[in-house]
Amino acid sequence: MALFRFRGSEKPATTGAAPAPATPDTDGAAAPADDAGGKGGLLDRFRAGLKKTVQVLNTDVRDLFKQEGRLVDESFLNDLRRALIRTDMGPSAAEDIVKDVYAKQRARVVDPESVLDSIRATLAQRLHQTNAPLAEATSGPTVILVTGVNGSGKTTSIAKLANRFTKQGKRVVLGAGDTFRAAAVEQLAMWASRIGAEIVRSDQGADPASVAHRAVARALEGAFDICIIDTAGRLQTQSNLMQELSKIRRVIAKQIPDAPHEVLLVIDATAGQNALSQAKGFSEAAGCTGIVLAKLDGSARGGVVVPVTETFKLPVKFVGLGEQADDLAVFDPQRYLEALLAGSFDVSRA
Ligand SMILES: Nc1nc2c(ncn2[C@@H]2O[C@H](COP(=O)(O)OP(=O)(O)OP(=O)(O)O)[C@@H](O)[C@H]2O)c(=O)[nH]1
Numbered sequence: 356m357a358l359f360r361f362r363g364s365e366k367p368a369t370t371g372a373a374p375a376p377a378t379p380d381t382d383g384a385a386a387p388a389d390d391a392g393g394k395g396g397l398l399d400r401f402r403a404g405l406k407k408t409v410q411v412l413n414t415d416v417r418d419l420f421k422q423e424g425r426l427v428d429e430s431f432l433n434d435l436r437r438a439l440i441r442t443d444m445g446p447s448a449a450e451d452i453v454k455d456v457y458a459k460q461r462a463r464v465v466d467p468e469s470v471l472d473s474i475r476a477t478l479a480q481r482l483h484q485t486n487a488p489l490a491e492a493t494s495g496p497t498v499i500l501v502t503g504v505n506g507s508g509k510t511t512s513i514a515k516l517a518n519r520f521t522k523q524g525k526r527v528v529l530g531a532g533d534t535f536r537a538a539a540v541e542q543l544a545m546w547a548s549r550i551g552a553e554i555v556r557s558d559q560g561a562d563p564a565s566v567a568h569r570a571v572a573r574a575l576e577g578a579f580d581i582c583i584i585d586t587a588g589r590l591q592t593q594s595n596l597m598q599e600l601s602k603i604r605r606v607i608a609k610q611i612p613d614a615p616h617e618v619l620l621v622i623d624a625t626a627g628q629n630a631l632s633q634a635k636g637f638s639e640a641a642g643c644t645g646i647v648l649a650k651l652d653g654s655a656r657g658g659v660v661v662p663v664t665e666t667f668k669l670p671v672k673f674v675g676l677g678e679q680a681d682d683l684a685v686f687d688p689q690r691y692l693e694a695l696l697a698g699s700f701d702v703s704r705a
């Protein structure tokens with residue numbers, strides 16, 4: 356008889372997931388201690404961040420296996436599909452898993468271990484993204500432009516990135532390119548002083564491109580390592596704002612020909628599938644190079660990483676795991692899967 360045993364996330368994984376290798380930091384920079392896989396490290400933080408998603412898997416999957424001797428039939432497959440979709444991994448990934456379970460176990464008594472293997476294998480295949488280090492300037496300051504829809508977590512993610520860089524001993528200047536709201540500049544200024552970064556700001560209503568220009572100029576003249584430009588939230592349909600973004604890029608490229616080195620699209624994980632439709636087309640229009648998936652901690656929809664990488668055809672470079680400056684982790688697909696699945700439930704045979 357197969358039983359599900361539930362356990363705390365602090366115990367070692369025994370579900371067959373390959374243990375995450377202690378890979379070095381993927382930024383190409385010195386690895387801060389919090390990126391290590393050990394206790395208090397990245398894996399623990401992923402687990403903490405994915406707690407709600409894992410709980411959904413736990414509850415739903417426990418229900419699926421409650422009935423002893425249950426067969427893999429249509430009703431089981433429908434229940435499985437529903438449980439998977441609740442994590443926001445997307446209908447297509449859920450369908451692949453259901454098909455795989457059906458092909459392997461049709462009309463047999465449900466084997467939880469094998470179901471788990473199907474989930475893991477399908478997600479691993481779809482998350483074929485490898486670690487994606489941040490692009491860096493070969494010489495001079497690295498310029499990072501940050502964009503996304505309103506409230507997605509741009510400014511907070513910038514603060515977290517800046518914090519990460521300053522902890523690596525790099526000098527950071529921030530450009531307060533969201534001149535739309537006075538509060539936006541104050542928010543960034545507050546973070547800058549907390550983190551020990553410099554800020555270039557302008558009055559409300561000023562041209563964001565001119566702020567970007569001044570920020571890059573300051574980075575060049577002050578020999579800063581990193582320059583991160585904040586922008587106001589926007590939708591792809593707001594053509595004037597999309598043009599504004601192009602202007603910001605042009606202005607930056609005039610000062611440093613291969614800049615911006617990264618254009619990061621910040622996506623709110625709590626918005627689930629909505630986040631995908633909202634930002635669809637955005638990444639191409641804005642020439643984005645990578646994704647920061649913010650608010651993964653507050654969401655029961657941690658599976659959204661899968662459709663996010665598929666929809667945008669961009670690597671998830673970082674995930675936001677809270678509201679504090681330290682709550683940012685380099686996205687590592689292997690560790691993500693381990694946190695999502697190995698941390699969720701343990702299968703044992705009695
Ligand atoms: N729990 C959690 N909250 C976050 C995270 N990132 C951002 N937030 C919160 O989300 C809210 C919006 O974050 P902002 O950084 O201001 O978002 P924004 O995209 O700059 O917003 P606009 O400039 O208004 O478009 C704030 O309350 C943040 O504290 C995260 O990773 N986890």
Ligand SMILES: [Mg+2]
Nearest residue numbers: 509510533539
């Ligand atoms: Mg903002």
